[in-house]
Amino acid sequence: MQELKERIRREGKVLPGNIVKVDGFLNHRIDCKLMEHIADTFAERFDLSKVDLILTAEASGIALAAICACRWGLPMVFAKKAKSDNIEGGLYQSDIYSYTYKKKVTLIASKDWIRPENHVLILDDFMARGEAVRGLCEMVEQSGAELVGVGIAVEKGFQGGGDRLRAMNVNYHALAVIETAGENGITFRDDA
């Protein structure tokens, strides 16, 4: 997606440790117009007539997933990071490792809101090693629902999460795949 790549190239910052910071439009300040264009691009890549539920993980995926779900007239569920006592029993759970926070995190989602008859599209703003998406896929599997696909706005291609999904033949699309991020700036994979 050309518009997204141009924004990353123009406004993205590379921090030590190959961290790509896109917090001016994607995951701290949200550029809603760009989010709508991302939603429209996902709609070209996925057959939304087969989707009846959008699933993401807190926190930074929520804005994109909510805007997409609204634009498509679908409900959205976000998996929570376990810590609250507001969520009682009846949960899907998946343990993932958060490289951002350097610790294990348990994703949880209520069994009330992902049902065996659902057809789920997983969306997230960013993927590096793909732990959050792995956890979300696991919860869809636990529920017995159908996984229609996985859509990611920005993939860090050199950290393996996207390639693992491609190797598993998941219906996977990333709209900008960063190939290198360093002192010389950011380059993208051609095919994204």
Add this chain to the structure above:
Amino acid sequence: MQELKERIRREGKVLPGNIVKVDGFLNHRIDCKLMEHIADTFAERFDLSKVDLILTAEASGIALAAICACRWGLPMVFAKKAKSDNIEGGLYQSDIYSYTYKKKVTLIASKDWIRPENHVLILDDFMARGEAVRGLCEMVEQSGAELVGVGIAVEKGFQGGGDRLRAMNVNYHALAVIETAGENGITFRDDA
């Protein structure tokens, strides 16, 4: 807002400790159609021509704020709970107490994305004692921006957060104010 009160009455659950669970449409599964109606109702209560930035706090406020911001063509910023090393210097900070998680939480937002010239509307899905909103107001004050107002979808009226804002003459609107929540169900303040 009648539609919201009816949903809470019909689908809300009261848990021990006066916890009102509305996770089927507001803060775990997101009913996008309802969110759009909430956005339209906020648009009647606030003069959006005076607003150029929507501010909320992670995590559960993000969906509502993103959908409102999109519908109004405005950018949105969500304050993060400090824990990531992805956010370097240049931050507004506010310490709040999270009754949900029973611990102190530091809200942070980048100085890049809330500027002295901004006119900020704070939105959140839920307010009880109002700690998150207090933190968000504090960050707006730190920034030198103008606080145009505070909009909350569901206020737990008996926990004081909303009344404190009313006493401070903040331009505050809650769309459903829960007066009592117990074994006999949920009642609302008339004026909301």
